[in-house]
Amino acid sequence: MSAVDRRTFLAVATTWAAAPVWADTDRFALIGQPSQGGWLRGRVPVGTTALRLDGKPVDFATDGAFLIAFDRDAAPVAVLTAVGSVGAVDQRLAIAPRAWPIEHVDAPMHPPGLPDAEFARLRSGELARIGAARAIDSGAQGWRQAMIRPAHGPISGRFGAQRVFRGVAAAYHSGMDIAAPAGSAIVAPADGMVVLAAVTDLFTLEGHLVILDHGLGLNSAMLHARKLDVAEGVMLRQGQTIGEVGMTGRATGPHLHWSLTWRGRRLDPMLFTA
Template sequence: MALVAAAHAQETAPRPLPPEVVQRDGQPVARADFALQGRAVQGGVLTGLAPARTVALSLDGMPVPLAADGRFLIAFDRDAAPQATLRATRADGSDILHRLTIAPGVWRIERIDAPMRPTRSTAAFLALRAPELERIAAARTIRSDSQGWRQSFLWPVRGRISGLFGAQRVYRGEPAAYHGGVDIAAATGTPVRAPADGVVILAAQAPFTLEGHLLMIDHGAGLNSAFLHLSRIDVTEGTQVRQGQVIGAVGATGRATGPHLHWGMKWNDARIDPLPLAGPMPR
């Protein structure tokens, strides 16, 4: 596991982005193409620099936040289509297109020779769950000007990775829901630290039915983190947090079989894998 993660981190190690103006035949010329860092893969993230004089950016028609210096971040859902198109609109009205080939993710798939057991939510559960889902959806609409998305992410907790993003069971050909984050096994009370700068967009001091004490942080550029099953939350909504700051503690609240941290990440509506962003788990 550690060797695979290390190889993947080396493969996606960031390289310096080219400048806005480049030299061509000894003369300065405004750069007229995208510069991208990372690997276009399902569940993955790319950062980049837009062509010079870009005023608007989109991915398959969806607007992409563009920083004043031309930097941006895009990501791909666990089940993203194999092709995507970046479009930069320049000040003169011209468009520059960059077509991306999205590599398939490698997920841990467990095939079970048994039928999937049906689940049924009670009216009482749905009555509790509806307002929780509304709060989560409302939190994800909040957009801060945080620059955390530019940082190299840290692991919020160090420990054994007990659950992988994208893992899924298939019951006689019928797929169950896949795992939407990374689980890190740790003792109750272990401090949880902010993996990058951000703004707290949800802090559930009263535990949610499934997530328990849920904390969500917006890192800017449409990127956010969710931390589930906490035993406590040490920050409040609207608070700006810094990378490495203690934000809560590991627990087993909500629907959890034991103490661990579930770290989920999304870019807009795309669920992404935190592991490539944080790199190999430190020993």
């Protein structure tokens, strides 16, 4: 895609929700360039009663709008199906592959000082809390928005990079790292409800962790905060302050790690911001 094409695409992508008139109501209206870690927004054909992605049910809003997104390791083809009273409409989607970089990290793979058994015991409880938070559907409408970066600073770690901790290969990097100074503001990247806020407690890896539900299954997680100023259940507007950047949990310096997920798929935050 050329620079001009990309600008046009972003302009269309950020204003799509303001254009409710679609030329052909019997077909899917789709906006976006589906790729690994990316998204597609659209509107179902008129009369649609159920939407499926690769055979699995997907939610859509009462106005017919929806968002679907694709995992870092998504297969090259997906099929979107609208089921209505007169039959089904299939839309084949080509998901562009990405080349993921190798990133070397000068830190141990596990948090120092915690024996493996103790880490495993704590971790199962933490993962249960994260899973329960991500299962909440708050009805927030942030999934319709072009997102903003939740902190100001250079990007110091990209989504999808395979990390090698002092020579030991680990899981790929699940979010975007923003190297903001300690104490600088963390803001909501889009409208959303706070579904998890570790305000007084620390997660072993994430430290003071906050998770927002943006609706239709789209979630943001923000890690390593020095301080969080929000409580669970609070509905936030895009740009509203959440807390302060820090280095709690497993972090070698102050930064904000921002990750996005949609129904278990891990997404590239870079593709959700204009």
